[in-house]
Amino acid sequence: MSAEIICVGTELLLGDILNSNAQFIAQELAQLGIPHYYQTVVGDNPERLKTVIEIAASRVEILIFTGGLGPTPDDLTCETIADYFGAPLIEDPEIIEDIREKFSQRGRVMSPSNRKQALIPQGSQVLPNLTGTAPGIIWQPRPNLTILTFPGVPSEMHQMWQDTAVPFLKSQGWGKEIIYSRSLKFWGVGESVLAEKVSDYLSLSNPTVAPYAGKGEVRLRICAKAPDNIAAEELIAPVEKKLREVGGLDYYGVDGETLASVVGKLLRLSGTSLSVAESCTGGGLGQMLTEIPGSSDYFWGGVIAYDNSVKVRLLGVDPGDLDQFGAVSAVVAQQMATGVKNSLGTTWGLSITGIAGPTGGSETKPTGLVYIGLSGPNDQVHSYECRFGTMRSRTLVRYLAAANALDYLRRLLLTV
Amino acid sequence: MSAEIICVGTELLLGDILNSNAQFIAQELAQLGIPHYYQTVVGDNPERLKTVIEIAASRVEILIFTGGLGPTPDDLTCETIADYFGAPLIEDPEIIEDIREKFSQRGRVMSPSNRKQALIPQGSQVLPNLTGTAPGIIWQPRPNLTILTFPGVPSEMHQMWQDTAVPFLKSQGWGKEIIYSRSLKFWGVGESVLAEKVSDYLSLSNPTVAPYAGKGEVRLRICAKAPDNIAAEELIAPVEKKLREVGGLDYYGVDGETLASVVGKLLRLSGTSLSVAESCTGGGLGQMLTEIPGSSDYFWGGVIAYDNSVKVRLLGVDPGDLDQFGAVSAVVAQQMATGVKNSLGTTWGLSITGIAGPTGGSETKPTGLVYIGLSGPNDQVHSYECRFGTMRSRTLVRYLAAANALDYLRRLLLTV
Numbered sequence: 001m002s003a004e005i006i007c008v009g010t011e012l013l014l015g016d017i018l019n020s021n022a023q024f025i026a027q028e029l030a031q032l033g034i035p036h037y038y039q040t041v042v043g044d045n046p047e048r049l050k051t052v053i054e055i056a057a058s059r060v061e062i063l064i065f066t067g068g069l070g071p072t073p074d075d076l077t078c079e080t081i082a083d084y085f086g087a088p089l090i091e092d093p094e095i096i097e098d099i100r101e102k103f104s105q106r107g108r109v110m111s112p113s114n115r116k117q118a119l120i121p122q123g124s125q126v127l128p129n130l131t132g133t134a135p136g137i138i139w140q141p142r143p144n145l146t147i148l149t150f151p152g153v154p155s156e157m158h159q160m161w162q163d164t165a166v167p168f169l170k171s172q173g174w175g176k177e178i179i180y181s182r183s184l185k186f187w188g189v190g191e192s193v194l195a196e197k198v199s200d201y202l203s204l205s206n207p208t209v210a211p212y213a214g215k216g217e218v219r220l221r222i223c224a225k226a227p228d229n230i231a232a233e234e235l236i237a238p239v240e241k242k243l244r245e246v247g248g249l250d251y252y253g254v255d256g257e258t259l260a261s262v263v264g265k266l267l268r269l270s271g272t273s274l275s276v277a278e279s280c281t282g283g284g285l286g287q288m289l290t291e292i293p294g295s296s297d298y299f300w301g302g303v304i305a306y307d308n309s310v311k312v313r314l315l316g317v318d319p320g321d322l323d324q325f326g327a328v329s330a331v332v333a334q335q336m337a338t339g340v341k342n343s344l345g346t347t348w349g350l351s352i353t354g355i356a357g358p359t360g361g362s363e364t365k366p367t368g369l370v371y372i373g374l375s376g377p378n379d380q381v382h383s384y385e386c387r388f389g390t391m392r393s394r395t396l397v398r399y400l401a402a403a404n405a406l407d408y409l410r411r412l413l414l415t416v
Numbered sequence: 417m418s419a420e421i422i423c424v425g426t427e428l429l430l431g432d433i434l435n436s437n438a439q440f441i442a443q444e445l446a447q448l449g450i451p452h453y454y455q456t457v458v459g460d461n462p463e464r465l466k467t468v469i470e471i472a473a474s475r476v477e478i479l480i481f482t483g484g485l486g487p488t489p490d491d492l493t494c495e496t497i498a499d500y501f502g503a504p505l506i507e508d509p510e511i512i513e514d515i516r517e518k519f520s521q522r523g524r525v526m527s528p529s530n531r532k533q534a535l536i537p538q539g540s541q542v543l544p545n546l547t548g549t550a551p552g553i554i555w556q557p558r559p560n561l562t563i564l565t566f567p568g569v570p571s572e573m574h575q576m577w578q579d580t581a582v583p584f585l586k587s588q589g590w591g592k593e594i595i596y597s598r599s600l601k602f603w604g605v606g607e608s609v610l611a612e613k614v615s616d617y618l619s620l621s622n623p624t625v626a627p628y629a630g631k632g633e634v635r636l637r638i639c640a641k642a643p644d645n646i647a648a649e650e651l652i653a654p655v656e657k658k659l660r661e662v663g664g665l666d667y668y669g670v671d672g673e674t675l676a677s678v679v680g681k682l683l684r685l686s687g688t689s690l691s692v693a694e695s696c697t698g699g700g701l702g703q704m705l706t707e708i709p710g711s712s713d714y715f716w717g718g719v720i721a722y723d724n725s726v727k728v729r730l731l732g733v734d735p736g737d738l739d740q741f742g743a744v745s746a747v748v749a750q751q752m753a754t755g756v757k758n759s760l761g762t763t764w765g766l767s768i769t770g771i772a773g774p775t776g777g778s779e780t781k782p783t784g785l786v787y788i789g790l791s792g793p794n795d796q797v798h799s800y801e802c803r804f805g806t807m808r809s810r811t812l813v814r815y816l817a818a819a820n821a822l823d824y825l826r827r828l829l830l831t832v
Contacts, residue, residue: 011628013452014595015442016637019435022457026431036429037464039457041438048453055471071608072627073618111608130807133608153629156811179430212432254646259788276699276720282706283699286720290698293774293810297480301726303719304692304702310760311715313731344726358709394709 001174002078003036003062006052008077009152010043012067019329020154021066021318028161033175034062044068046080053084058140061144062174067152069134071113077149082121085141086245088107089119092126099133118192127164128144132156138168146172180232181223183212184243184256189250191218197246209243216400218302220247249411259406260288260295272347272377274409275339276302277315279327280370285402300344305336315339328353328365330383333373337383341375349375352405356397357390366390370401372408417590419445419452419478422468424493425568426459428483436570437482438789444577449591449641450478460490468499477560478590483568485550487529494553499538501557505535508542515549543580548572552610554584562588596648597639598670599628600659603823605666608635613662619723623651625659632816636663665827676704676711682829683714684825688763688793690825692718693731693756694787694818695769703817716760720753731755744769744781746799749789757791765791768821772813773806782806786817787826792832800824 005025011017012169022039025410029036038059042052049068056063062298068077076378082089095118103110103355120137126369127136127148135149141147148165150157169175195202198220222239244251253262267274276285282288282304290297303314308327311317316339317332325331341349354370361367368388374400375381388397421441424586427433438455445452454475456467465484472479484493495787498505511534519526533550536542540555543564547823550567557563564581567574585591602610607629609619614636623640638655638754647790660667669678683690692701698720705715719730727733733748733753741747749769757765770786784804791797804813 010626011457011637012439013442014446014597014639015439015444016597016599018439022428023431023434026429028431030430037459037461038468041455043453043510045453051475052454059467071628072611074626102805106803108606108609111612113608113612131805155631155809169466278699278704280704281703281719282711282715283694283702284706284721285699286694286699286722287703287814290696290700290722290772291811291814295698296722299698300723301697301730302718302722303730304699304717306702306706306712307716307760310691314717314759343730344723385540395707398703398707 001034002060003034003064004056004060005036005039006056006063006065007039007041007152008044008049008065008068009041010045010074012041013043020156021150021152022155022156025064025161025302028166030045030179031179032166032169035168036060042184044076046076046083049077050084052083058143060121061146063145063147063161065147065149066157069117069136069149069151071111071117071133075116078120081147081149082143085121087121087123087141090117090122091118092120093118095120095126095135098128098135102133127160128362129156129160130163131159138164170227174262177225177227178229178232179223179225180229180236181221182236182240183219183221184240184247184405185253185257186218186220186247186258187216187252187403189218190246194218194220194247194250198243201243202276203237206237207239209239216403217395249414252407252410253352258291259403259410260286261292263406263410263413264289264292264295264298266410270413273298273300274348274350275300275340275344275346277336277349277351277373278302278304279306279311279336281352281398281402284398285350285352285405288402288406300346302344302374303340311336314343316342324363327371328355328371330371330373330385333383335373337373337375338379338381347377348409349373350405350409352401354386354397356394356401356402358394361390368392368397370397370404372401372405374408374412376412382412417450417478418476419480420472421452421455422472422479422481423455423568424460424465424484425457426430426490428457429459435542437566437568437573437626440570440574441480441482441577444582446585446595448585449594450581450585452476452760459536460484460492462492462496462499465493465496465794469497469500473561473783477562479561481563482573485533485565485567487533487549491532494536497555497557497563497565501537503537503539503557506538507531507534508536509534511536511542514544514551518549543576545572545576546579547575550751551759552576554580577690593641593643594645594648595639595641596645596652598656600636600638600656600663600667601611601669601673602634602636602663602666603632603668603819605634605663605677610634610636610663610666613657617655617659620655623655623718625655627741631812632819633821665830668823673705674707675819679822679826679829680705680708680711680714681757682826686829689714689716690766691760691762693752693758693765693767693789694718694720695722695727695752696772696815697768697818698722698815701766701768701821704818704822716762718750718760721736730759732758742781742786744771744787746787746789746801749787749799750791750797751789752789753789754795754797763793764825765789766821766825768817770802770813770817772810772817774810777806784813785810786813786820788817788821790824790828792828798828
């Protein structure tokens with residue numbers, strides 16, 4: 001029993017978009033223990049799509065399609081599949097009703113072209129799309145062949161996969177030996193340094209341990225093959241424990257945890273509150289913090305002090321110090337942190353001021369220079385200098401600045 | 417004359433990495449005017465790789481492989497290709513010398529396993545790799561079939577592609593017509609509605625016009641085939657002009673332009689300044705605005721008023737109105753906008769207050785309800801209600817709220 005991923009879309013052939021859908025489904029199939037040996041990308045062209053279906057249907061039992069389910073004339077996946085297997089398309093009244101309802105919720109009227117999205121092959125089941133108008137199908141066009149279709153929009157595809165495809169695939173009993181993995185996340189340590197520290201574990205065979213460098217962070221992926229999740233977790237647990245010990249304070253979380261979620265957990269535990277003052281990140285730190293549902297329990301808000309006048313007016317930064325030390329300085333970072341803490345009345349004030357580039361750097365203050373300020377209880381004020389280098393993009397410097405600020409607070413919360 | 421991309425690597429089948437190589441080559445082939453209709457991913461498995469070669473070699477004239485050229489035993493691309501076409505592998509002494517030299521530069525000794533990387537099919541040319549140890553090949557194993565191989569490491573592949581593959585492919589005279597495209601971007605209109613408005617253009621053959629739904633936006637991609645860029649632009653220009661006219665105010669930019677960059681351009685043109693007051697977006701609007709280099713010319717900063725106390729203290733929102741109308745209301749959005757504008761002394765104040773979810777919604781104020789406030793010159797205050805629906809994720813609601821706020825300001829700046 002194996003699957004094949006078929007991604008349909010001329011935009012993939014033109015290189016307009018990255019095929020993140022194939023990666024997502026590949027990971028998910030591995031999790032389910034359903035092997036797949038081929039992925040194919042083909043354009044919005046019925047004849048070529050039929051060629052692909054013919055080849056795939058001759059070698060696997062599960063075909064997973066993404067893309068080509070939209071309302072426009074070039075979206076042909078569903079009708080081409082139906083045509084290939086000789087099934088008539090029938091209009092599903094529930095889909096029509098669902099699309100109409102979605103339009104009306106947004107105060108719009110369904111357009112006639114959306115009717116096309118309600119056509120599914122006779123005998124197929126609807127794979128519902130909660131957020132978009134393009135439903136998928138689950139269909140067995142002949143014995144020992146199952147087809148699942150998904151729209152190309154990743155957010156819709158993910159939700160449909162999790163809500164419907166995963167329960168369906170599990171219920172069929174197709175997955176034999178699952179591949180189960182956990183990613184341990186580290187901040188403040190380089191990939192090669194961490195790899196050397198854990199080198200003994202990199203040669204294990206089950207579970208395997210592999211380092212991956214991410215955006216400013218390093219992940220150690222522990223990957224076990226086992227009959228089920230429980231057996232896999234038993235293989236992983238002792239290795240994970242050791243790796244976390246080796247990582248020390250650089251280890252910050254696992255899988256879906258982020259620096260913001262971990263800091264949030266620590267703030268909630270300590271019953272303290274946080275405000276932020278941001279210059280070069282322009283709101284990015286606040287955004288990261290508020291990405292976490294329930295963050296209003298500990299995050300009160302802050303000041304985006306992009307212009308120096310705002311640093312003075314709203315944060316009480318001393319104009320003389322701004323002149324003397326410059327906006328990108330430890331002194332100003334500290335005053336920003338204390339200013340926002342006092343103004344909003346929180347336990348902690350966390351600030352960022354720096355040079356994100358591409359312009360604005362000088363020899364003494366190059367692009368990538370960032371100061372993080374942290375003001376806490378008992379009028380303790382700290383600051384921390386980061387140099388991200390002049391070769392990194394504006395986007396990356398801003399991201400690293402906000403993430404390092406969170407990491408700085410995380411370490412403090414863990415050690416006080 | 418067409419090409420096919422074959423990416424080899426079990427890590428792609430496990431979803432460990434994104435297939436950015438396929439996207440890169442796809443874009444490059446389009447630029448060269450060499451069509452390709454299929455992409456295949458296959459694992460490090462000789463039998464399955466041979467199946468893929470057989471299918472691809474029967475339908476195209478150029479096979480482009482990435483991955484599987486490394487020194488480890490699971491890297492089998494080159495020998496499998498040679499085996500399939502019945503050519504012996506021979507050791508290339510220049511490759512050996514090159515690898516040895518690279519190791520010595522790094523102060524290391526070449527390991528015996530690297531010797532494998534010097535084996536190439538008899539009759540093939542070396543496609544040199546300046547940075548890594550894995551060279552590629554250019555090989556014509558039979559008439560009308562050309563094979564190019566590249567390592568999977570993107571940076572090595574890119575350099576080899578630009579330095580050797582592009583000159584080679586151009587010299588063969590295979591690229592007749594380049595594919596050149598422009599994406600027009602629209603906000604505030606659905607894909608199906610826009611597609612119907614421009615339906616006459618969707619059946620054009622050169623340039624073609626195709627709609628794509630993005631995150632909250634719709635793009636019309638105009639794609640021309642022509643002998644060169646100038647001829648392509650001439651084909652595109654009149655269609656672009658018409659589509660922009662049809663789009664009206666919903667059209668906001670082209671290709672790399674964003675709502676934030678367009679708003680920035682309009683603010684700079686008008687010589688006005690902007691501040692923001694954010695509740696549910698928590699800094700996301702400021703972050704979008706400051707993603708644009710030079711945004712300090714018109715963006716001064718703002719207040720992240722996540723907690724109601726901040727709305728009152730820093731923005732002067734009336735506590736009575738907060739009680740009576742709630743934080744998520746047109747009244748409060750307007751007071752936030754005016755408050756931040758006055759506090760920072762900018763021309764415009766733009767505010768967002770809403771329910772991002774997943775919790776916090778009620779029957780009268782469901783998740784996805786967002787108010788945008790805009791306070792401008794002469795004490796004019798506007799507000800605008802958005803309902804993004806209860807099924808959208810927190811992340812998406814926050815993104816849409818910030819983007820709609822920018823769009824609201826954009827429309828005002830275009831019409832006043």
